[in-house]
Amino acid sequence: MRFVLSRWSHAIALAAGLLATRPAFAQPPAAPKAPSGQANVTLPTVVEHVDAVYPPDKLAQGIDTTVEVLVTVERNGTVGDAQIAVSGGEAFDDAALAAVRRWRFSPATRDGVPIRARIRVPFHFAPEPHPPVPVPPGVPTDTTPPDAAPPPGPPAPAEKSPPADKPPPDKHPHSHGEQPAELDSGLALPHAVAEPGKPIEIHVQGRPNPPRRGASDFRLGRAVLDSAPRPTTADLLKSAPGFHVMRPEGDAVAQRVYLRGFDADHGQDIQFTVGGTIPINQPSHIHGQGYADLNVLIPETVRSVRVLEGVYDPHQGDFAVAGSVDFDLGVEERGVHATASYGSFNTKRLVAIFAPAGQSEETFGAAVVRTTDGFGDGVRGSISGGFTGQYRFELPGDLSALVHLSAYGARSSAAGVLRRDDIDRRIIAFYDAYPDTSARSQSAAATRTQASVSLQRTGDDNSEASFGLWGAYATYRSRLNFTGYTQRSRLRPTWAGRGDLIEQSNDDGGFGARASYRTRRYEAASWLKAQLTLGADAEAHSIEQAQNLLEAPQNETWDRRVDATVRSLRIGAFADALFTFSRWARLRGGLRADLISFDIDDRLGNQIPAFREETHFVGYRRTAAGIAWGPRATLEVDPLPSLRLFAAYGRGYRSPQARQLEEGEQAPFATVHSYEAGARVQYERARLSATLVAYETRLSYDLAFDAEEGRLERIGPTTRRGLVAYLQANPLTGFNASISATFVRATLDSPPPPTPENPTPPYVEGQSLPFVPPVVVRTDVSYRKTLGTFLGKPLVARAGYGATFLSPRPLPYAQEARPVFVVDASLGLRRDFVEVGVDATNLLNARYADTEYVFVSDWRTSDIPSYLPARHISAGSPLTILGNLTFHL
Secondary structure (H helix, E strand, C coil): CCCCCCCCHHHCCCHHHHCCCCCCCCCCCCCCCCCCCCCCEECCEEEECCCCECCHHHHHHCCCEEEEEEEEECCCCCEEEEEEEECCCHHHHHHHHHHHCCCEEECEEECCEEECEEEEEEEEECCCCCCCCCCCCCCCCCECCCCCCCCCCCCCCCCCCCCCCCCCCCCCCEEEECCCCEECCCCCCCCCCCCCCCCEEECECCCCCCCCCCCCEEEEEHHHHCCCCCCCHHHHHHHCCCEEEECCCCCCCCCEEEECCEECCCCCCEEEEECCCEECCECCCCCCCCECCHHHCCHHHEEEEEEEECCCCCCCCCCCCCEEEEEEECCCCCEEEEEEEEEHHHEEEEEEEEECCCCCCCCEEEEEEEEECCCCCCCCCEEEEEEEEEEEEEECCCEEEEEEEEEEEEEEECCCCEEHHHHHCCCCCCCCCCCCCCHHHCEEEEEEEEEEEEEEEECCCCCEEEEEEEEEEEEEEEEECCCECCCECCCCCCCECCCCEEEEEEEEEEEEEEEEEECCCEEEECCEEEEEEEEEEEEEEEEEEEEEEEECCCCEEEEEEEEEEEEEEEEEEEEEEEEEECCCEEEEEEEEEEEEEEEEEECCCCCCCCCCCCCCCCCEEEEEEEEEEEEEEEEEEEEECCEEEEEEEEEEEECCCHHHCCCCCECCCEEEEEEEEEEEEEECCCCEEEEEEEEEEEECCCEEEECCCCEEEECCCEEEEEEEEEEEECCCCCEEEEEEEEEEEEEECCCCCCCCCCCCCCCCCCCECCCCCCEEEEEEEEEEEEEEEECCEEEEEEEEEEEEEECCCEECCCEECCCEEEEEEEEEEEECCEEEEEEEECCCCCCCEEEEEEECCECCCCCCCCCCCEEEEEECCCCEEEEEEEEEC
C-alpha cells in the first residue's frame, strides 16, 4: 500500500515531500502568496511527515474512506491541535490523528513573520495501492480572503509541482495524504473547497473560535453582514434569527432590540460584549437596566458577530437572559479605505479606515462622522462621530497582545410620540411632531470612551491562557416627553400642567478584568476525552444619575425625581468542561456564580411633600448584595455525518435596578431557566445548512416600559415558548442567502406587583406580553460577480437585500399593533480602487410605527382632555437613499 498525493494538493506543493522516502523536502517549494494589495501571507509547508497506517483489523473489510483533519500549526512549526472535521470511522480517525500529530511544518508567515494558522488535511485510506495522481494544469494558486472581491487583473498562472516519484513498497497499507485547500480562521468563515479555476482561500487564525453551544449558536460573517445596508452596528443583528432592531428615540439613544420573544428595550435581556472582553451593557442605568449603546462601534469594522440565543454557556454573565452577542472586530481587506455618502434628508457620512498591509486583520484604525436633518418636519436632526483603533502584536514567550480604543459622541433631536387618534383626525401628520413647545424641546446627547488590553497564550498541547483589562466612561442626557401635560409635582402637589418633559442623566465610569485558562485535552479512555476551562471576571461601576421634570423652553426644573449615586461591584467565576464520547457525542457545560454588591446614596429618598410636617432630612442610603448561580449544559449527538442533534439547559440572571433595592435586601436577581432542543442538517456539496429549534424560557420577573416615568418598571413572571427555523445557502460562488422564521408565544404568568398608585393591577391568566411580535421573519440575499474587464481592470458588481416581517404585536388593554414589512437593498460596482454604490432603506416606503404604546396622555389637542389609555406611535423612517463613493488605496 502506498502513501500518495491527492490531485488537489497543489496549494502547499506537498508532492515532493510526501512522495519521497526521506522525511523532509530536499528543496521546499515556494508557498503561494496573497494577492497584491493584501497582507503577504504564505502557507505552511511540510518539513517532516509520518505516514498514517491503515487499521489492520479493517483490511478484511476493504474499506475505502477519507478523513479530514483540522490541524493548528504553531509558530514554531509544531502541531498544536488536531481535530476531526470529517470522520471516516473511529479506527481511521485515530490513525489519521496519530500520524498528523507527529508532523512538523515550516510555519505560515505574514510578511516574513511566523504566525499560527489552521489547515485542513484530508487522508484517503485505501486497501490497495494507487498510482500517484499528477497536479492538474491550470489550477491557480492565487489566494484571496472569503467574501472579498476578486483581485484585480487576470488570474495568476498555476505553479507546476515537481514530478512525483513512485514510493517504494511498504508492508503496511497507508493513507493517501492530501494537502488542505484552506487555512481556517475559526471565525465562522465560509468553507473553502479547492476546485479547478477557483482561487484557494487562506484564513489566518485570529481570536479562537469558541465551541458552539446548542443549536441556537449563530455566527454571522461579512458575507451575511454585507447583504443589505447597515446604517448602524445594531442593524447587523437583524440577520440573526428572531432579532429585530428599532430606533424610536433618535440617533443619540441606544436602539431598542427584540430577541425571540423578549422585548429587551435598550439591552436589558441581552449581554453585549466586544472581543469577548469589553462589556457594553451598563447596569442600573437611569433610562433602562442593562443599557447598551452599540453606536460606539463602526459597522464597517465588525468582522463577525456571534449571537448565542439562550443561556447555555458558562461564559455568559449579567443580562444574558434572552441570549448574548459578541462583536469580533477586524478589517479583512488591507490598505486605506474612504467612503463618502450623501442622500435623503441632507444626510452626510464620511468613514475612513486604515488597515496597514502585513498586519493582522485585528490591527486597524477607523473614524466616522455623520450629520442629518432627519425625516419629518425638522425635529430629528443629529450629528455624531466615532473612532475605533486596534493593534495586535506578538510578545516574547508566545504571547499575543491586542490593544483596543473606541470613542463615540452624538447629539440628536427627537420627535417623541404621537397619539393615533390625532393622526386619524389629521390634527398632526404621521412623520411630524406636536407643535407644542415641550414636544419640540426633546433631545438626547451621549458619549462613550472605552479601552482594553488583552493577552493570550496558546500552548503546543492546545491549552490556552488569556487575560484582559478594560475601562469605560459613558455619559447620557435626554429630555423626552411621552405623556404631554399629565404630571404633578411630588414635592409641591399644587404645581401641575407645566409639561412632562423628563430630563434624565447618567454618568458611568467602569473598569474590570477577565481571565481564563483552558487545559489540554485529556484522554481518559480510548472513547472518552475531556477538557476543562476555568475563568473569572470582575467589574466595578460608579454611577451618578438624576431625573427631573423640565418646563420648556427655558428647561426650568419644576420637579425632582431622582438624584443618586450608585456604586456596584460584580465578581464572577465559572468552570466549563468538555467531554467527547467517541466523537459521536459531546457534552459541554459547567457552573457559573456571580456576586454583586450595591451601595446606593439616594439623595431624594424619603422625600417630604410640602403639605407634610418635616420630621427628618431627605435621603435614603442603603446597601444590598446577592449571589446568582447558573448551571449550564449542552449535549450534541451526531447520528449521521450530515445531522447533528442538540439539547441544552441553562440558568441565567439579570441584576436588579439598584435604586429599587431596600436596605440589606438579598438582591432579587431576575432568574431565567432556558431549555431547547434542535437539529442541524448540513450538505457540504450544496453548501446548505438548515437548523430547527424548539425552546422555552421562564423568567422569574420581567420589566416593562412605564411612560409616566420614562423608564422600565417591574412586572410579574413570564414564560416564552417558541420555534426557530434557519436556512443558509451559498450554492454558487459569490451568492449567499439566509432566511429565518421565529414563532413565539410570550405570556405573563401572574399579576405585576401592586403599588400605592395601582394596588390591584389588571391581570388575565395567560395574557400575552405586550410589544412582543409572535412572528419574526428575516431574509438576506447577496450576489457578487465579475462582469468582465473595463480598461484592462476587472469590473465587479454586487447586489443584496434584506427583508423583515413582524406580525401584529399585542398591546396593553387588549389592543394590537399593525404588522411591519420593511425591505432594504444595496447595489455596487467596483473597478480597481474605485467603487460606487447606492443604499436604500425601507425601499417600499412603507409607513410603519417603530414602536406603539398604550397609556394616558394629554397633548392639549382637544378642549376636554381624555384620561383613558390611548395608542401612541413613534414613526419609523420612510424611504431613505444614500449614494456612496469609496476609494480602496
